[in-house]
Amino acid sequence: MSRHENTTALVTGAAHGIGRAIALHLAAQGAAIAVIDIDAQGAEATAGLIRDKGGKAWATGADITDMAAVEAAVTGAEAALGAVDVLVNNAAYTVAGDLEHIGLDTWHREIDVNVNGTYHCLRALLPRMQARKQGAVVNIASVNGVRYFGNPAYSAAKAALINLTQSVASEYGRHGIRCNAVLPGSVRTDNITWTIRQERDPDVFRKLARWYPLGRVAEPEDVAKAVSFLASDEAGYITGAALPVDGGLLAGMNVMISEFILED
Numbered sequence: 001m002s003r004h005e006n007t008t009a010l011v012t013g014a015a016h017g018i019g020r021a022i023a024l025h026l027a028a029q030g031a032a033i034a035v036i037d038i039d040a041q042g043a044e045a046t047a048g049l050i051r052d053k054g055g056k057a058w059a060t061g062a063d064i065t066d067m068a069a070v071e072a073a074v075t076g077a078e079a080a081l082g083a084v085d086v087l088v089n090n091a092a093y094t095v096a097g098d099l100e101h102i103g104l105d106t107w108h109r110e111i112d113v114n115v116n117g118t119y120h121c122l123r124a125l126l127p128r129m130q131a132r133k134q135g136a137v138v139n140i141a142s143v144n145g146v147r148y149f150g151n152p153a154y155s156a157a158k159a160a161l162i163n164l165t166q167s168v169a170s171e172y173g174r175h176g177i178r179c180n181a182v183l184p185g186s187v188r189t190d191n192i193t194w195t196i197r198q199e200r201d202p203d204v205f206r207k208l209a210r211w212y213p214l215g216r217v218a219e220p221e222d223v224a225k226a227v228s229f230l231a232s233d234e235a236g237y238i239t240g241a242a243l244p245v246d247g248g249l250l251a252g253m254n255v256m257i258s259e260f261i262l263e264d
């Protein structure tokens with residue numbers, strides 16, 4: 001039997017990048033997938049890819065900063081696919097920047113999508129999971145949530161998600177609900193920030209590789225595999241964890257060590 005057979009997973013922000021990879025990976029392991037994204041067309045395209053491979057999927061366009069839209073999306077997902085067993089809070093928004101120059105609207109939008117949007121999805125789904133006494137939540141945070149790597153509003157939001165993960169784990173464990181976070185480092189996607197960086201330097205991912213002890217940036221599937229594990233029964237005694245999926249980035253200062261300590 002496949003790892004996620006007979007489960008329904010709702011993945012936010014699954015129209016593109018890592019969210020799409022998570023949706024496809026969970027579907028390949030037997031889950032029915034509800035795709036929620038502000039990009040309705042992209043969401044439907046992901047659902048189409050799953051159905052093309054014989055899987056079950058349903059998609060809708062929704063802005064997770066709108067609580068009513070999230071509630072409607074979750075109701076629609078459950079009507080189409082049955083009760084949601086797994087929630088993956090993946091949708092996110094950021095534009096590169098620093099504290100000195102960030103616009104007020106940008107700050108508010110980054111906090112709104114990344115923190116409030118995630119909270120809206122939890123608010124919609126936790127009572128439903130509680131009623132069924134089961135559920136697994138995986139929040140896609142970032143290494144930015146524990147160290148500063150640029151993008152201050154995004155970093156503050158991802159730090160909040162790690163703490164929110166602990167709140168959910170602590171309060172809802174007694175209802176059979178687990179909640180964990182994954183902390184990716186750099187992941188090869190075509191999101192807006194990586195597109196801008198690649199336009200500036202087409203070699204950016206190769207240059208970044210030397211910061212990673214494993215010698216490469218992540219592929220979206222690296223994150224999807226960690227999510228799949230944390231969402232599964234194999235992680236049945238793991239809750240409240242913040243798992244780096246970062247090729248060792250947070251483990252040490254790789255460039256400093258190779259340039260100043262291990263130099264010959």
Ligand SMILES: NC(=O)c1ccc[n+]([C@@H]2O[C@H](COP(=O)([O-])OP(=O)(O)OC[C@H]3O[C@@H](n4cnc5c(N)ncnc54)[C@H](O)[C@@H]3O)[C@@H](O)[C@H]2O)c1
Pocket residue numbers: 012013014015016017018019036037038039042062063064065089090091092093113117140141142143183184185186187188189190191192
């Ligand atoms: N790519 C990386 O290097 C990297 C590194 C660390 C963490 N992450 C995290 O991984 C996740 C996915 O990142 P990605 O690189 O695939 O980004 P992406 O921009 O390609 O995907 C984000 C998705 O969220 C959707 N979205 C944005 N705002 C939304 C809203 N208000 N309501 C609903 N959907 C909305 C977008 O349409 C998009 O499909 C994010 O949580 C991101 O913070 C990415």
